[in-house]
Amino acid sequence: MRAALQSEIGQDKLEVVEDMEAVGFGPGKVKIRIKATGLCHSDLSAMSGVLPQPAPFIPGHEGSGDVVDVGDGVTTHKTGDRVLVCWLPPCGHCPACKRGQGHLCLESFSNVATPNFRRAGSDIFGFAGTGTFAEEMVVPAACAVPIPDDLPYDIAALIGCGVTTGLGAAINTAKVQAGSSVAVIGCGGVGISVIQGAKVQGAAQVVAVDPVASRREAALRFGATEAVAPDAFGDAKNRITAGEGFDYVFEVVGKSATTQTAYEMTRRGGSVVVVGAGALDDNYSINMFSLFFDEKKILPSMYGGGDVLRSYERTIALWRAGRVDLASLITHRVRLGEINDALDQMRTGVALRTCIEL
Ligand SMILES: [Zn+2]
Numbered sequence: 001m002r003a004a005l006q007s008e009i010g011q012d013k014l015e016v017v018e019d020m021e022a023v024g025f026g027p028g029k030v031k032i033r034i035k036a037t038g039l040c041h042s043d044l045s046a047m048s049g050v051l052p053q054p055a056p057f058i059p060g061h062e063g064s065g066d067v068v069d070v071g072d073g074v075t076t077h078k079t080g081d082r083v084l085v086c087w088l089p090p091c092g093h094c095p096a097c098k099r100g101q102g103h104l105c106l107e108s109f110s111n112v113a114t115p116n117f118r119r120a121g122s123d124i125f126g127f128a129g130t131g132t133f134a135e136e137m138v139v140p141a142a143c144a145v146p147i148p149d150d151l152p153y154d155i156a157a158l159i160g161c162g163v164t165t166g167l168g169a170a171i172n173t174a175k176v177q178a179g180s181s182v183a184v185i186g187c188g189g190v191g192i193s194v195i196q197g198a199k200v201q202g203a204a205q206v207v208a209v210d211p212v213a214s215r216r217e218a219a220l221r222f223g224a225t226e227a228v229a230p231d232a233f234g235d236a237k238n239r240i241t242a243g244e245g246f247d248y249v250f251e252v253v254g255k256s257a258t259t260q261t262a263y264e265m266t267r268r269g270g271s272v273v274v275v276g277a278g279a280l281d282d283n284y285s286i287n288m289f290s291l292f293f294d295e296k297k298i299l300p301s302m303y304g305g306g307d308v309l310r311s312y313e314r315t316i317a318l319w320r321a322g323r324v325d326l327a328s329l330i331t332h333r334v335r336l337g338e339i340n341d342a343l344d345q346m347r348t349g350v351a352l353r354t355c356i357e358l
């Protein structure tokens with residue numbers, strides 16, 4: 001089958017190959033025919049080495065498709081089920097899951113170090129234990145979350161990562177209060193989802209901050225009340241909050257420098273919400289006086305900061321009710337053979353999300 005392969009970390013292009021094989025099928029597993037997959041910024045970060053990932057590997061962790069085979073002992077799925085891919089499924093019985101923090105479950109993390117594919121006699125890994133830039137994929141049954149018939153594959157794919165991450169940061173992690181002031185640094189697919197989450201929560205002001213003009217325009221369409229380039233952020237803070245700072249500032253870039261900006265733009269007692277996935281060697285430091293005296297809350301938010309299955313259901317309910325616009329997040333579409341176009345669209349910032357149809 002066809003798949004997009006990265007041979008070594010650091011390469012900026014993927015090779016579309018025809019002779020890939022999905023391996024590991026057996027008890028407890030399902031095989032999925034992938035229909036749609038989104039390109040998430042984390043895929044680029046894994047390709048460049050910012051996020052740890054063994055190679056050679058197939059990127060992609062935001063996907064949807066049909067179950068085409070069901071392993072022994074799997075009672076939750078049947079052939080033909082429509083599913084979205086959950087790259088970090090909660091096991092349901094570890095201490096984190098029992099606390100209702102399924103997004104912190106590490107049970108499935110061993111998938112990351114297990115090859116999901118084979119080609120010409122060599123093991124190939126799948127990003128985050130998945131690898132959705134492939135026509136077929138074998139995953140533990142818990143990674144294949146059934147979706148309702150009215151949810152299109154392309155939107156379902158986005159719910160598997162970017163949309164859940166962004167909405168969850170605003171709703172689960174920050175618990176944005178009605179009438180509050182919010183700023184969002186970084187307005188790609190995840191940042192736009194943060195904006196929509198803040199709007200759902202009833203924020204009064206939502207300021208989008210991004211260097212790319214087309215993303216600022218998009219942010220306004222999705223509910224930002226104002227959109228500014230980074231160099232105008234300080235002025236916006238002074239004008240909107242009378243200099244005090246925002247109640248919530250979301251960092252959706254994954255860098256210490258933008259986290260510092262978020263910290264400075266947050267009011268005393270407000271919340272800095274770190275949504276971006278950053279590098280192991282990019283450290284953030286803060287002086288102990290400010291940490292204590294300004295009482296700003298630093299809230300990391302991983303994969304939506306809550307039970308992912310509940311978050312999926314909530315997202316689908318909001319989408320059905322027309323309270324969030326997920327279809328418009330897909331600004332570009334390509335076939336698998338044009339995958340490198342999708343990488344360019346993400347790198348230059350012209351795409352909120354590119355959907356790759358398989
Ligand atoms: Zn667990």
Ligand SMILES: [Zn+2]
Pocket residue numbers: 040041042043061062161162
């Ligand atoms: Zn992602």
